[in-house]
Amino acid sequence: MRFLACLLLVLSCFCRVVAQQRTYCNPMDISYRYNFEQLNEKISYCSGADPVIINHKNEYYLFVTIQGGWWHSKDLVNWKYVVPDKWPMEDMCAPAALSVRDTLYLFQSTFEQRPIFISTEPEKGKLLFYNRWLPRLPKDIGPWDPAFFHDDDTDKWYMYWGSSNVYPIFGAELDKNRKLTYAGNNPAEAYKAMLWLDPYQHGWERFGPNHSDPFKPFTEGAWMTKYNGKYYLQYGAPGTEYNVYGNGTYVGKEPLGPFEYAPYNPVAYKPGGFATGCGHGNTFQDNFGNYWNTGTTWIGYNWGMERRIVMNPAGFDKDDQLFANTRFGDFPHYLATKKIPSGNGTDSDALFTGWMLLNYKKPVVASSTLSIPTDSVRVAANVADENPRTFWVAAQNRPGETLTTDLGTEREIRAVQVDYIDYKQTLYESDSTVYTQFKILTSIDNKKWDVVADLSKEPKRDRACAYVELAKPVRARYVRYEHLYVAGSHLAINAFRLFGNGFGKAPATPVLTAKRQKDQRNADLSWSKVPGAVGYNIRWGIAPDKLYQTYQFWNDQPNTFELRALNVGVPYYFAIEAFDENGVSVLSKAIDDGSGLGKK
Template sequence: MKAFLGVGCLWAGLALAQSPHPTTYCNPMDIAYRYNFEQLNDSISYRSGADPVIVNHSGTYYLFLTLAGGYWQSKDLGHWTFITPSRWPFEGVVAPAAISVRDTLYLLQSTDAQRPILFSTAPETGRMEFYNRWLPALPRVVPYMIGAWDPAFFYDEDRDEWYLYWGSSNDLPLFGIRLDKRKNLAYTGDPVPLLELHPDEHGWERFGYDHRDTIRPFKEGAWMTKYRGKYYLQYSGPGTEYNVYANATYVGDAPLGPFRYAPYNPISYKPGGFMTGVGHGNTFQDHYGNYWNTGTPWIAVNWNFERRIAMFPAGFDADDELYVNTRFGDFPHYLPTKKWTTSDELFTGWMLLSYRKPCTASSTLDTMQASRVTDENPRTFWVAQHNREGEWLQLDLQREMEVRAVQVNYTDYRSNLYSNDSNVVYTQFRLSHSRDGRTWQPLADLTHDRRDRPNAYVELEQPVRTRYLRYEHVYVGSPHLAISDFRVFGYRTPDRRKPPKIPTRFMAIRDQDARNVFVSWKAVPGVVGYNIRWGIASDKLYQAYQIFADQPTQKEIRALNIGQAYYFAIEAFDENGVSSLSEVVHVP
């Protein structure tokens, strides 16, 4: 360890490989997640983010989250700066409604009482004003409904009409109502019930891990998108606590319906991989007209509602069907710089190099071993014996590979922080690499960065050919140094990049309960994992369930809609790339 620290003294004179102008991002989004006191859980605090809304306003993106004490701004969707507003709802914002109309950004918190709408014509300054002092109590369609919880604004430019959608319940429907712009967006008429869940027909709406619980599911996260004259009323379910949290849509010809269930639901679904659960977000367009969908992945270390946020390329296909591309959704993707032809263009192709690779550490607290940082599970983690500068992790890729990016994911193990004071809450570390395990070169230096980056993503300016990577700790605000995953991306043999073989003997057999299907395949030697893909047509395989190769070569998918035929296929991936799809199997 002393020899390694001695090398660290030479960093100032050596060139770093990290990119000063990153062109990629990796989910979960690399932002300063705020310490969240919604639930202290036996005095343990944690950083969290949930229920994102990204608004494209006057050439700048603004990101609003649950209980953040402010919001973020970005010019490119990759570099986010936190803004502390001049005025903020007294209790904090939960699952906010935000919208940009002409030169004004509007904001409404979730509320079960009467609350104001805020607005800003200069949100980059943090200046917020009252648009109205409070919305009146909702017309009492149900006895105890006063305010709108989980609200979403919608402005129909063609009609010059305003609407509000809301709801978060496992017994009440989602509602919508028209707003009167002439009366400071006061309610007009009675709330209209718009949709319910039907888990007896829609397998993905069942609660629990892999939809295996009988608890009545929750519907929430309303959002409206208008496309080619159709209204896409989006919602999330069956609950944020598990890997199957998803977004879906109903489609109508008018802002308040009637709406019909889209047979290709859910639209955003990611039950497998590192970041799972992608419900409760919004759909927005970037500067180039591309669509994106945001969501709330599941962490659940300190509390079941501990979460992060993610964004995925989205769009409408030739049949006006809304889809979200979550395939390899927690691998690096390019930030948008133009209008794309297909959302697959944004996937960098950089593959996961660190899965189950051996890892050693400077020290270990109790049984929380370093091997946990390469298992692609955010709910397992390494904890150092001390939170002090010089603690380290060392990863062996087991051969020289081409490294393109690294992601360091922290865990708030037994945290006691009750403040988001930037003088206390920040992360600092160094990354280095070696081809032989003895001579080390700098890779990235975040020791002068005072940001909090609990999911720090580091893109390299140039690829680096190396075998060993090392994390050297400098500072984290919480009392323990805990890291859940040390993820490395690139290629195993960039000069001889052969994709893996196509999985064979792929079968998909629908259960007697038509909400379920059993898939199986023959293992492909040497691969890292597989993507089971499916959809309602052979060229619409929008859904994906990622399975690692050390798991069984069979899986029950419990997310189908009764009465809908499907098509299934599978692909393998390794450290060089992705195989071609298997033969597509029709599942009537």
């Protein structure tokens, strides 16, 4: 009987662990690494950018800029950091990775001569040289931000690359018979331009916040996907340090083109919300055949290149249009457990849990706050403002510091995300002392508290964007973060995000107006505010049934906006939905942009 009781206890614990693995939330919860990148400037921060997720033998490998290794996962939720047995070169920036049959190929960004590595045991960190030196290209050409592509139908190999506001995205065929060196006898003539940015025709390619800066934009982050006999060459633009960083695509009939600009660009775009920007990533398939698009989201407090990683459902619709679904992209989503249809482009909405943000600008009380006379105020309220660059700093980094938020009324709590930020840190390397531990407690009356999550019971790892799905829904009005441990000199949190549902009705549907400007890259939007709404999603696309783009606004923001992300000569349609703690309104009827471009 004691044995059975112990077995039931173990199974119960196992079931609770499994229950916590159904969902994920952007930014991705991985052990972002501290590194040497800004050691000379004495700026310390953990970061991750330029992701590539590879499905290799039905398991997943994540490669990220300057991380000293990579991550391995069997489910796209739990990521184990892997240290290579012998890191044969300097750390890799924006690496190329590809799985072909039983071998994983890996290559780093470079302007010099560098080798291609292979591994048949990447889960163990085993790396071997495939070739010793990919030949050098002319000055400033690269290959920087490279991407491999193997055409399964022809057994031919290609590489694409580019990271510049001067040069285009390049492409070249690789010769497998010569260890994947450039095809032909002269490497300097083996490559050619694939695409250039054109911000005068493509509004979303303009630089700056909301595409407002005349500075020449950057293109980078090439990736190739073959679908239904067509070749989709993905690229990132216009700059990683802005909310409008997205992914676009050109489409061709051959791996090296010619390519045509897709009028529905960008294919991945998330300019509003907490985790803004989703450019420079890749497109991959999970074990059920579903597509996903990865990208880079911006933090940018300590340094312009301080970033995190995101992953969004993606696919091809019935007209072979590539899209990534970023609607509620930084709210909890389910991981797919079967093939999700993508024919109408909105089927991937089924992966959204429907768990709403419960504490936007709700009252927050801290146990202490660091007095910073020469700096901006770093108070508790900042953890609920959905701005990753504002935060709270505790008086001391010690166990027992707390943040307590009042939701105003009882809600059903389903998940919690705690996002940390580096404030005047002195860490330049991740080691065994760098990990995250905290407890989450809930209460109905602010007197009796129950522990609903405890990271001290888990294996130690660093979690800058810690996401915890509760083992079961909990009704509570008050939620508390209780600090246990983070490495470094300060405890600083930029977001304490609570997800779940209220018990009321979803808000009413707003009324939207849209007017295309004379400069067709822009449109003026305005909408009615509805009672009780927390925010709004403006959705748009090139047809009433292709509203794949989303811009999220909060109710306390202005209800007018100049959208500067459109393509010249392309008609657009717009719709709006409101949301609050209870759910999402019915989507309004799609309206055209008033330009007459869609009329014959």
